[in-house]
Amino acid sequence: AEKRISLQVFAVVFSLRTILAEQQLKDTLTVPLQEYISLYERPTQDGHSRLPLRVSEYYGSVLMGTPPQEFGVVFDTGSGNIVLPTLKCADEACEDHHRFSSGASRSSVQLALEDGTPLRPGQDRDTTTITYGTGKLTGEYIQDMLCLRQGSGPAAVMNSACLKVDFLGVTQESRFPFTELPFDGIFGLGLGGLSAGPSFNFVNRLVAANEAIRSPTFAFFLRRLDADEDSEITFGGYRPERLEGDVTWLPVPKDEADEKGYWLVTMRDIYVGDKPLHVCDDFRSKPRCQVAMDTGTALMMGPRHGVAELLRHIGGCQSIPSIRFDLDTIDGGIFSVILGPDDYAEVKGSDCAFAFQPVDLPPNLGPMWVFGQTALRKYYTIYDAKKWHVGIGLAKHTVKKRQSTLVQEGEPPPKKAEPEVCEDDNKNMVWNHLPGCKSFASMGYCHRFSPLARKYCRLSCALCTVGSASEAQLVGEKDLQESSSASVQVAGSGMSLSGARRGVVKVRTLSREES
Numbered sequence: 001a002e003k004r005i006s007l008q009v010f011a012v013v014f015s016l017r018t019i020l021a022e023q024q025l026k027d028t029l030t031v032p033l034q035e036y037i038s039l040y041e042r043p044t045q046d047g048h049s050r051l052p053l054r055v056s057e058y059y060g061s062v063l064m065g066t067p068p069q070e071f072g073v074v075f076d077t078g079s080g081n082i083v084l085p086t087l088k089c090a091d092e093a094c095e096d097h098h099r100f101s102s103g104a105s106r107s108s109v110q111l112a113l114e115d116g117t118p119l120r121p122g123q124d125r126d127t128t129t130i131t132y133g134t135g136k137l138t139g140e141y142i143q144d145m146l147c148l149r150q151g152s153g154p155a156a157v158m159n160s161a162c163l164k165v166d167f168l169g170v171t172q173e174s175r176f177p178f179t180e181l182p183f184d185g186i187f188g189l190g191l192g193g194l195s196a197g198p199s200f201n202f203v204n205r206l207v208a209a210n211e212a213i214r215s216p217t218f219a220f221f222l223r224r225l226d227a228d229e230d231s232e233i234t235f236g237g238y239r240p241e242r243l244e245g246d247v248t249w250l251p252v253p254k255d256e257a258d259e260k261g262y263w264l265v266t267m268r269d270i271y272v273g274d275k276p277l278h279v280c281d282d283f284r285s286k287p288r289c290q291v292a293m294d295t296g297t298a299l300m301m302g303p304r305h306g307v308a309e310l311l312r313h314i315g316g317c318q319s320i321p322s323i324r325f326d327l328d329t330i331d332g333g334i335f336s337v338i339l340g341p342d343d344y345a346e347v348k349g350s351d352c353a354f355a356f357q358p359v360d361l362p363p364n365l366g367p368m369w370v371f372g373q374t375a376l377r378k379y380y381t382i383y384d385a386k387k388w389h390v391g392i393g394l395a396k397h398t399v400k401k402r403q404s405t406l407v408q409e410g411e412p413p414p415k416k417a418e419p420e421v422c423e424d425d426n427k428n429m430v431w432n433h434l435p436g437c438k439s440f441a442s443m444g445y446c447h448r449f450s451p452l453a454r455k456y457c458r459l460s461c462a463l464c465t466v467g468s469a470s471e472a473q474l475v476g477e478k479d480l481q482e483s484s485s486a487s488v489q490v491a492g493s494g495m496s497l498s499g500a501r502r503g504v505v506k507v508r509t510l511s512r513e514e515s
Contacts, residue, residue: 027213027214027215027236027237028234028235028236028237028238028239029148029149029150029159029160029161029213029234029235029236030150030232030233030234030235030239031060031061031062031075031148031149031150031232031233031234031235032060032230032231032232033058033059033060033075033230033231033232033233034058034059034060034072034182034231035056035057035058035059035223035231036056036057036059036181036182036183037054037055037056037057038054038055038057039052039053039054039055040052040053040055041053042346042353043353044351044352044353045311045316045317045351045352045353045354046316046351049351050353051346051348051351051352051353052346053298053299053346053353053355054225054298055298056222056225056298056373057074057181057183057296058074058075058220058222058231058233058295059072059073059074059075059182059183060072060073060075060233061073061149062146062147062148062149062187063146063147063148063149063160064084064100064105064144064145064146064147064167065100065101065102065104065105065107065108065144065145066105066106066107066108066144066145067104067105068147069098069100069101069104069105070098071084071098071100071183071184071185072098072182072183072184072185073183073184073185073186073187074183074185074186074187074296075187075189075220075233075295076186076187076188076189076190076294076295076296077189077190077220077262077263077293077294077295077296077383078190078194078262078292078294078295078296078297078370079186079187079188079189079190079194079296080188080190080191080192080193080194080195080196080200080201080261081128081130081167081168081186081188081194081195081196081200081201082146082165082167082168082185082186082187082188082200082202083130083137083139083167083168083170083185083186083188084099084100084167084168084169084170084184084185085097085098085099085100085169085170085173085184085185086099086100086101086102086140086142086169086170086171087099087100087101087102087103088140088169088171089170089171089172089173091172091173091174091175092175092179093173093174093175093176093178093179094170094173094178096179097178097181097183097184097185098184099184100142100169102142102144102169105144105145107144107145108142108143108144109142109143109144110125110140110141110142111125111140111141111142111143111166112124112125112126112141113125113126113141114126114128114141114196114197114199114200115197115198115199116141116143116166116197116199125140125141126141127139127140127141127171128141128168128196130168132177135173135174135176135177135178136173136174137168137170137172137173137174137178138170138171138172138173139168139169139170139171140168140169140171141166141167141168141169141196141200142166142167142168142169143164143165143166143167144164144165144167145162145163145164145165146162146163146164146165146167147160147161147162148160148161148162148213148235149161161212161213161235161236162212163205163206163209163212163213164205164209165200165202165205166197166199166200167200168196168200170185176452187202188201188202189202189203189218189295189383190203190261190262190263191203191257191258191260191261191262191263192204192258192259192261193258193259193260193261193262194261194262195261203216203385206218206235206385207385207386213235213236214236215236215237215384215386216384216385216386217235217236217237217238217382217383217384217385217386218233218234218235218236218382218383219233219234219237219238219239219242219380219381219382219383219391220232220233220295220376220380220381221233221234221239221242221380221395222295222373222376222377222395223377223397224377224378224395224397225377226401226402227397227398227399227400227401227402228398228400228401228402229397229398229400229402238380238382238391241396242380242395242396243380243393243394243395243396244393244394244395244396245393245394246393247382247391247392247393248329248335248391248392248393249329249330249384249387249389249390249391250265250266250327250328250329250330250335250389250390250391250392251265251266251328251329251330251388251389252264252265252388252389252390253266254388256290257388260292260364260365260368262292262293262294262368263292263293263294263383263390264290264291264292264293264368265290265291265293265327265328265390266288266289266290266291266327266328267280267288267289267290267291267325267326267327267328267369268280268287268288268289268326268327268328268334269289269326270306270310270323270324270325270326271323271324271325271326272310272313272314272321272323273321273322275313277306277309277310277313279302279306279309279310288328289306289367289368289369290366290367290368290369291325291327291368291369291370291371292368292369292370292371293371293376293381293383293390294370294371294372295372295373295376295381296372297370297372297373298355298372298373298374299355299356299357299370299372299373299374300339300344300355300356300357300369300370300371300372300374300375301356301357301358301359301369301370301372302356302358302359302368302369302370303358303359303367303368303369304358304359304360306367306369307356307357307358308358310323310356311354311356314354316352317345317347317350317351317352318350320341320345320347320352321341322338322339322340322341323338323339323344324336324337324338325337325338325339325371325375327392330389335392337371337375337378337379337392339374339375339378343355343374343375343378344356344374355372355374377395378394378395379392379393379394379395380392380393380394380395380396422458422459422464423458423459424436424437424438424456424457424458424459424460425437425455425456425457426456428456429456429457434452437456437457437459437460437461438460440452440453440457440460440461441453441457441460441461446460446461446462446463
């Protein structure tokens with residue numbers, strides 16, 4: 001009898017442990033991410049030539065509506081809205097992608113205002129227009145059920161979390177740059193200041209909807225560019241196995257961060273080698289710089305004078321030093337983000353280009369540094385919207401290298417570059433309600449709208465190469481004279497890079513499953 005009771009107790013304990021383990025699995029959910037890589041040619045340190053810079057966008061799959069409609073979206077802590085194209089959008093950029101059908105979703109609610117007011121029959125509705133670099137989109141307000149899922153196939157249904165969200169349903173979208181992108185929309189993970197309204201901010205929804213995801217936390221693991229591994233975002237917590245050591249928690253100034261829309265932490269100073277730059281010094285007794293953690297930005301950015309001082313201390317290309325960024329921790333200590341030459345410098349022979357860019361921000365944001373993918377690939381980051389902390393630790397990358405990281409989508413690798421035909425395509429420019437190429441060039445648009453220039457106006461914009469073309473070949477003598485002091489402008493809810501020319505489009509990495 002005693003033995004029978006012991007077995008029953010063991011069975012109960014085992015069942016309880018199983019239930020708790022299953023519950024724990026549902027507490028976190030990891031979405032695998034693909035990468036879309038573009039090559040931009042960036043001015044070198046001496047300003048006399050250019051080197052290619054790889055810019056990544058990380059996107060994964062989400063489901064919207066009942067029954068669910070699947071979309072590929074970029075997960076971006078530097079954007080504040082969920083944006084999806086709808087069937088109302090007849091522009092080419094929308095038709096090239098999956099479009100959301102409100103009529104096919106029985107849980108869809110049309111909204112009249114950004115405060116979530118439902119649309120009544122015959123009532124006018126508000127719209128929002130957002131500018132992303134050279135592109136622009138206009139969207140209506142919609143509410144529906146969003147589901148995040150882990151993996152794909154039947155098993156993913158069991159590992160999913162669903163919550164109601166408000167989002168922008170795109171009704172108009174410019175052809176560039178959206179038509180060339182492999183993903184459908186944007187999944188903003190920024191804070192309230194970047195959103196159309198409080199109800200459109202996913203982080204706010206995550207805090208309120210604790211029945212779907214227990215902890216309002218998410219974490220990014222971004223693949224090292226040469227590593228045989230895949231990127232991912234985890235909701236509800238983080239994955240300790242993605243870390244080399246422990247997590248260090250950094251305080252986020254809640255009110256200021258929410259007002260500005262960015263996940264902000266504070267920095268004490270920057271060191272080149274062991275030399276402090278005093279870039280945060282001001283009249284305060286404990287001077288600090290603000291740093292935005294932005295997964296949607298490729299480079300490291302900062303105020304113009306601060307970046308100039310940093311580049312001056314880095315010096316030339318012969319002996320490139322390590323750089324240390326000292327950040328405040330919640331216990332009053334310091335966490336140092338350390339970038340070596342391999343992390344921030346592109347070197348070719350005796351020439352080099354650095355992944356630091358001056359940024360001009362509007363007055364409401366003030367001077368601010370931005371940590372982009374240059375740092376966020378090296379460090380695993382966790383965003384906690386309940387405690388208002390950012391966790392950071394050295395990411396654990398595989399030592400195995402991935403072969404053929406860049407492929408031209410839809411085309412086999414070229415055997416030999418053929419001499420190109422140098423001409424303008426005025427017919428397509430006019431068809432797209434754009435000026436002819438000569439007028440386009442005379443208005444100074446060749447550099448400002450480089451994707452259009454490269455596609456249609458290569459002759460007028462002097463973008464034809466001499467002889468065979470290559471990814472890193474210099475294009476146009478005029479561009480070679482541009483200095484490296486080009487800046488970044490902020491427009492709408494995103495940051496756009498200027499002073500870097502698009503070299504290759506529709507280029508991406510293959511995941512292990514694809515390769």
